[in-house]
Amino acid sequence: MPATLDADGRVASWPTRPSWRGLDLTAVLGELFPKVPLHWADDGDLAALAEADAAGCADLVYVGVGTGIGGGIVLGGRSVPGPGRGSCELGHLIVARRGERCDCGRRGCVQAEASGPATLRRASAARGARVDFAELRAGYAERAGWAVAAVEHSCAALAAALVGVGELVRPDAMVIGGGFAAGIPGFVEETARRVAALTRHGHPPAPVGPAVLGGGSSLHGAVLAARGGTGA
Template identity: 55%
Template sequence: MSSTALPPAVGAGVAGVLGIDIGGTKVALRIEPAAPAPAPAPVEATLRWQPAAPAARDVEDLAEHVAALLVRWAGPVEAVGVAMPGTVDAAGLVTTWPGRPSWTGLRFADTLRGLVPGATIAHADDGDVAALAEASAAGCPDVVYIGVGTGVGGGIVLAGRPCPGPGRGSAEVGHMVIAMDGPPCGCGRRGCVQAIASGPATLRRAARHRAATAVTAATAVTAVTAVTAADVERGGEGGVRGVDFVELRAGWVDGADWAVRAVRESAAAVAVAVVSLTELLHPALAVVGGGFADGLPGFTDAVAEHARGLARPGHPPAPVRAAVLGGLSSLAGATLLARQALRPAHVPAG
């Protein structure tokens, strides 16, 4: 467990909102003024989870960090917005979270209410709130967001609000099936966007492509087809050495065929998702983010190129742009979610 250095106490007498971005390895926290007026600067902290800790210990660590941040703010916190990558059912229970499996069965809603007693609480999928933040940053009320990282997440914002909305599930863009005979996904299906475009999937494919270029045409087929995804992840079994992100990025930037093929295949999968979402929702903008995508210069341009190629006459896909908030989009979205929960109190009706 570790936290960032916190600034001196600020915000005395100023109402604030707390944003919490919960991840599989760490949590980011930020308190900002609730009202959009000249006010103290935000206060922030970071909690790094202990490996394989039980849920009770995680909750204890989270509560300690929230309490410390509340002391630093020194003003009332009226609402809490939480970005959560796991699945939370309508009763407020965590039903699944591969990143922290010990949380399965945790009474998540009750836990949140205990962090800041009396505050209004709102939580949503981290992809949903990232979309909310990117829509706000772009000044665009109708946005689809696709985040490419260890997995593929996403979110939809329509008329300035997350869709389908808190308590009604999330926009599982990464589990849209785009290839019925595609590679297996961790969810049990085949051909999900995530199974093709995620960082690990791209690295596995890059390793196979690189192996094929390193041997003669006669041996390439044997070398490539004999390798499984597990072989590549183990880093070299089956005659193929794994590819890490640094190698992939270098190969992509240098124009190496194996890297370009792997990345462009992922970009094409994301483009299919963009075009499919455009057909359903007609958003004004499609935003591509996530750590993996952000780390590959030109990835978003490749997505846009593929999307334009999939357009049907008279129905162009939504313009595709790179995320502007980077790794902060989910945290920014969490604070926005908290503010939206307070709108009846802060925004006059009509």
């Protein structure tokens, strides 16, 4: 579920779908599946669990770059902060205090600076004409100035967020997934380069790489969680 749920299973926050706020998701799903045990979790948290399991890594940070930015942290094989205590809102880390307005109402969240729509808006402004995903992908591959500037801005913002999280939790690996990141060849590598450039002397960063499960990370994580592969 790409929203923040409270301990009772109600939607506490979903900036891109404000009408869902207060929805009792547990009750709604209970009506649809009256005799089935129900569990819910954030899609980013589930993706992090799955990627950690696939990598055999107990301490991992996952960030998904798509229409928004989500993610999760796994430490000691468990999701952080854990079921019932909200999700890790990596997309709402502030990386530019005078940056773009985010759907949440603040300025400079990494989601407002580095998501797919944010990158396309920046590319369109730089080109002086509307840019779609295919055009951005082609422009970046051809090293067109407007495309390179837009993508590298997003990579820089994402790198700043990853470095900040890395300073706090010291993971063994950082993984980038999501349809937008996967669809722009070189996006993950450019972000990794910028993470390395922000490294403090004597504090090497965790390796940054692409999600190995692709678009199925969250689904794999849901299966793991259903089988008891995570805990509070």
